[in-house]
Amino acid sequence: MRSKKIVAEMSGVLALLIAVVMMLVNQPHIKAATVDEVKAKGELVMGTAPDYPPYEFLATVDGTQKVVGMDVQIGQDIANKLGVKLVVKAMDFDSLLVALETKKIDMVISGMSATEERKKSVDFSDPYYKSKQMFVIRKDEASELKSAEDIKDKVVGVQIGSMQQDILKSSFPQAKSSALTNVNDLLLSLKSNKVSAFLTESAVAEAYVSHNSDITSLSADVNEEDMSGTAIAFSKNSEDLVATANSAIKNITDNNLISKYLAAAGNYLESPSAQQQGPWQLVLSYWPYFFSGLGTTLLITIISIFFGVLLGVVFALFRISRFKLLNMVTAAFVEFIRGTPLMIQIMFVYFGVGAFVNIPALISGIIAVSINSAAYVSEIIRGGINSVPKGQTEAARSLGLSAKDTFTSVTFPQAIKNIWPSLGNEFISLIKETSIVSIIGVADLIYQLKAVQSVTYQGVIPIVIAMIIYFVITYSLTKLLNHFEGKMKHE
Template sequence: MKKNKFFLFIIIFLLALIIPFTHVKAASDNYLQKVKDKGTLVVGTSADYPPYEFTAKENGKTKYVGLDISIAERFAKDIGVKLKIRNMNFDSLLVALETHKIDMVIAGMNPTPERKTSVAFSKIYYTGNQYMLINKSDAARFKKIKDFKGQTIGAQTGSLQYSLVKQQMKGNDVKGLAKLNDLVIALQSHKVNAVAMEEATAKAFAENNRNLKVINPGFDIDASQTGSAIGFSKGADSLVTAANKTIDEIKKDNLINKKYIPAAAKNMTANSKKKSMMNYWTYFAKGIEYTLIITVVSVFFGFVLGTLFALMRLSRSKFVHGLAVSYIEFVRGTPLMVQVMFVYFGVGAVIQSLPALVAGIIAVSLNSAAYVAEVIRSGIESIPSGQTEASRSLGMSQKETYRYIIIPQALKNIWPALGNEFVTLIKESSIVSIIGVTDLMYQMQLVQSATYKGVIPIFITMVIYFLMTFGLSKVLGYFEGKMKHA
């Protein structure tokens, strides 16, 4: 009977998470008017794809530039609104579009038949070939697809290139990663033998790294899968029509070849001249600021909620106890990355104004609360029952016993474990970069994109994380020593 009640609590908890989606209604085609009413066009992109979209440093600030950004700026101007860029992983863009976190996707995306089932695409605005990026030392070995038999090929997950490698290079292992910068690092460290990319992007990386070379392996490409288009929510015909009008005007004036690509090349050249990491210290400083904000706020709410759930789990009420157990076990049984994506994309589908930073803090706080709850529970249960009996015999209430007797002693016992959870939180907060929160990990990826360097930004980020966690460990150790002598 007890087991049945426990499973009932689990079902109720899961239903509480799912029910919000039942209120999401299909929107009528007033998409264009909605964008005009709010005065902002929110565009999703993955800014690691030069010359389509990448970052440049201007007056110490991050600026999104490239062919796609220029088209997005022109489109926003044509419909009379301001442009807002949201940078995230390529394979998260369509999820963000589906949950209306963004109004459109422009990221060198190919309008494949599979994508067309859930996405409304504009006309093709640019077409490029599909190439391979290899190490120059392997130029004599690899020239065509057949030369790569048995080798490991890298490609961006969710991209046309990934599908091409899977379909046409079946004798090869495919390594899919979300960021092209990571794939280039894998190539340079010989973890992969080649990276499949769109022509212009492959040439951009090769031109800024003398150890890399571009080849045309001879992919057999369906004409319907080539070219880049703008993606909109299914049914957003008004936005598609407006975008097509802009694309027609851009093509008529040949702006892509005359203006947009030369501007992108100029920014790429400027980036290559500023490869020193000192030029990007403001990026790392901003990343540290956001990482500390996320950590401090999440520690506070994680501790408060963790204490609450610990007391609920120790409650004599079966309902309260079961609710706490259900929450703790569910959160500890699912990855933090999934929880972050669920809060931002899932809950965000209902609360569309939910910012990425707030969603990240909520997810990290809720995750931390489950672990803190178990730490506090174990500390409370470690106190001998005689302490409670003695305090009650002195006329203290249960609330006073917990406040003055149990909690202070338990806190002294669990401080090392609690401190370890707080230190871990600094590192785990890096997960929020997948939804576009500008924490330290996110800023590191921007530096990689801007400088075409992969390892050095990683090393600097690793050192910064160490300094933050080491500093916190010393502070926690100081207070632990104070408790021992109290």
């Protein structure tokens, strides 16, 4: 009997998986945006990963947090050509092409190189920038690592999906690659001796070296002519948008505006007061970033807990229902959610479902986190209900209580007492799990942590501050839950 139930659940999960795959395969072809469409909606949406100063990073402008940098200036030039407003959407670098494919954005300007592999999936503009490549190393190893030749057999950090990853593979085949999401992580790897160097563009290297006294840089001796260069990515068959971008790039090149844009970006990074501050004071001066991120994290957590519990109760009741079809479908759905990573679920809701319905990043994050929590809450509640002795139910029914009254007055109250510790652990875990929503550009605490890292060039201190904030929240919630648990025990 038990084996048949397992087979039924597995069949349900498999059927659900097939349905999801078929939905993705049969989704309508998303046509590339055209100049006319962009003009009609009055805005050009640019996707970028704002963790790469001076090209793109977050800064406070007139009291408002904005993405600024050289690439944003180039995006603004293209928007001006079209006579529309530029809208900048921030997300992780490795999510940008997915966002472009699902039409969440109209173009990608994020220091992206126009490789042959990428050209198979997207259209690129003409290159707008070719930069010298630099290795960033620890200053105490400068006497040993005097040239690129000395690094060829070392462990070298590169950003995932970046031009530097391709350069390292082709020009330094003996080097061992350590690919990470962003440059801040590469800096941390370097300082913690995980890598001997990391490879990046000269402007980025110089910016980090000028803000960290324990690192230095040296030339990678890579021929610029062999590099594809940095370009703007558009959806396939976006010829008119590419032509507009190329026209703007020609104007930028003819008037030598790149150096001007880099200098303007540097103004956001350099401030006399910041130079006089120590690392801790500098990072703490960005407390509004942490405060804003904390507010978003708590908002997502509170809403997700509410809907997670609500849906969890419904799922649990469906699981114990006598209707076999309802029971089987719910079981399959719950097991599918519990068997897939939350990060994938967030990306699926934002990019996958977003191909049919345009759901904002914050709402997508809340939906994914709520459903994920509901799957776990449902199993906790189901286990609590099943843990109540059957004799309690039989006694209540023998006293004349209806099935509904028995459940609400006898079974469920006892189940809540049994499951409260597990439910509390789920709530605490939920606070920490919301950190994943930053991958789609939701400005939660982790997103703001990365922003502070980019602006201050400090890797560890922002992490420490975020850890303390998370600890204070989870510890306070633990104490509150323990208080209610103690009251339940004395009832």
